Each structure stands twice: as C-alpha cells, then as structure tokens.
Amino acid sequence: KQEVTQIPAALSVPEGENLVLNCSFTDSAIYNLQWFRQDPGKGLTSLLLIQSSQREQTSGRLNASLDKSSGRSTLYIAASQPGDSATYLCAVVHSGGGADGLTFGKGTHLIIQP
Amino acid sequence: ETGVTQTPRHLVMGMTNKKSLKCEQHLGHNAMYWYKQSAKKPLELMFVYSLEERVENNSVPSRFSPECPNSSHLFLHLHTLQPEDSALYLCASSQVFAGVGYNEQFFGPGTRLTVL
Numbered sequence: 003k004q005e006v007t008q009i010p011a012a013l014s015v016p017e018g019e020n021l022v023l024n025c026s027f028t029d030s031a032i033y034n035l036q037w038f039r040q041d042p043g044k045g046l047t048s049l050l051l052i053q054s055s056q057r058e059q060t061s062g063r064l065n066a067s068l069d070k071s072s073g074r075s076t077l078y079i080a081a082s083q084p085g086d087s088a089t090y091l092c093a094v095v096h097s098g099g100g101a102d103g104l105t106f107g108k109g110t111h112l113i114i115q116p
Numbered sequence: 117e118t119g120v121t122q123t124p125r126h127l128v129m130g131m132t133n134k135k136s137l138k139c140e141q142h143l144g145h146n147a148m149y150w151y152k153q154s155a156k157k158p159l160e161l162m163f164v165y166s167l168e169e170r171v172e173n174n175s176v177p178s179r180f181s182p183e184c185p186n187s188s189h190l191f192l193h194l195h196t197l198q199p200e201d202s203a204l205y206l207c208a209s210s211q212v213f214a215g216v217g218y219n220e221q222f223f224g225p226g227t228r229l230t231v232l
Binding site: 006033034036038043044045046047048051091093095102103104105106107108109 | 120122149151156157158159160161164172174204206208219220221222223224225226228
C-alpha cells in the first residue's frame with residue numbers, strides 16, 4: 003500500500019526566505035506526483051504536476067523536483083511572502099494512469115511571518 | 117461558473133436524515149472523484165467515476181452512495197450517518213486518456229459536513 007510522508011509537519015519562517023518542503027513515497031511505481039496548496043477550510047489548488055518521466059517543474063516562484071527511484075519530491079518556494087501561508091499537500095497517482103485516485107500526505111502547514 | 121463547484125458549502129444533519137452533496141465540473145473532463153478530509157488524517161479517496169462508470173469504491177460504508185448521471189455531475193447521497201462522518205468532502209475531476217492517463221486533478225471548494 004502506497005504511503006506518502008511530508009516533512010516538516012509545520013514550518014514558520016520570516017518573509018523573504020527561500021524554503022524547501024519534502025515529500026516521500028514508499029512505492030516508486032508512480033505515474034505522476036502533484037503538489038497542492040490548501041487554505042483553511044477551503045478546497046485544494048493545484049500548484050504543479052510532475053509526470054514520472056520528468057525531473058522537475060517550475061511555476062513562478064515554485065519549483066518541484068522528483069526523484070522517482072528514491073521515492074522523493076521537494077517543493078522549493080523562493081522569496082516567500084505572507085500570502086504563501088497555507089497547507090501544502092503532496093499526492094501521487096500509483097498505477098499507470100487512467101482514472102486513479104490520489105494518495106495524499108498529511109501536509110506541511112506553512113506560516114510566513116510578515 | 118468555472119472549474120469545479122460544490123453545493124452546499126456547509127451542511128448540518130442529524131443521524132436519521134437523508135441529504136445529498138452535489139458536484140459539477142465545467143472543465144470538460146471525463147472522470148470525477150469524491151474525497152473525504154477528516155481532522156488529523158490525510159485526504160482519503162472514496163469513489164472514482166470514469167466515463168460515468170464507477171471504477172473504484174475504496175471500501176466506503178454503504179451509508180455513502182454515489183451517483184454520476186453524466187460526465188459533468190456527481191452526487192454523494194448520505195443516509196444514517198454517524199458523528200465520525202463529519203468532515204470536509206471534496207470533489208475533483210480530471211481528463212483521462214485511454215492507455216495514457218494524464219490525470220491532473222482539479223478540486224472543488226468542498227462541503228463542510230457536520231453530523232449531530
């Protein structure tokens with residue numbers, strides 16, 4: 003059974019810092035990996051999707067990397083801002099595509115101090 | 117309306133009530149999903165529909181009954197729920213390509229359910 007772990011569980015940093023969120027998964031046979039952010043009481047916003055054949059994806063100040071063989075992904079946030087405060091979720095699709103559900107980690111709760 | 121919408125946004129029900137959650141996607145996708153988010157637990161997949169057929173039922177109790185009348189609409193019918201079923205219920209959709217499966221999922225805002 004696939005398990006996804008996110009470290010740290012919570013993180014508080016001053017505005018302007020660069021930071022890294024970590025995600026690991028137990029079964030490297032994934033099809034893709036998706037990073038989301040969730041604001042309190044709200045739904046999920048998709049940030050980046052990395053397919054298993056890719057090594058990284060970038061969107062603005064966000065960069066996600068994937069090392070499938072070691073079962074790891076990182077989300078790098080450059081020049082953090084108070085608006086980045088949210089819970090960040092990592093999720094993987096296990097099988098070879100199709101309508102498969104995501105397996106999620108518990109998330110990293112991020113606070114950016116003004 | 118754009119993206120994935122869910123109604124109602126909040127619902128309070130007694131254990132003997134019957135209610136339904138509604139999800140609609142405006143993205144032209146052909147797969148839809150129900151997830152449950154409880155406090156202190158990871159998001160859990162409940163049901164998957166692809167091309168309006170249920171392809172996965174993740175061992176969900178029968179008091180939760182999904183319905184997918186077409187590729188744009190998904191319902192979750194609720195009856196005789198328990199207080200531990202209180203949670204945020206999230207709907208998602210994606211486009212599935214036969215034999216390839218891109219599967220980037222887009223989520224709605226969720227329904228906050230409280231069972232008294």
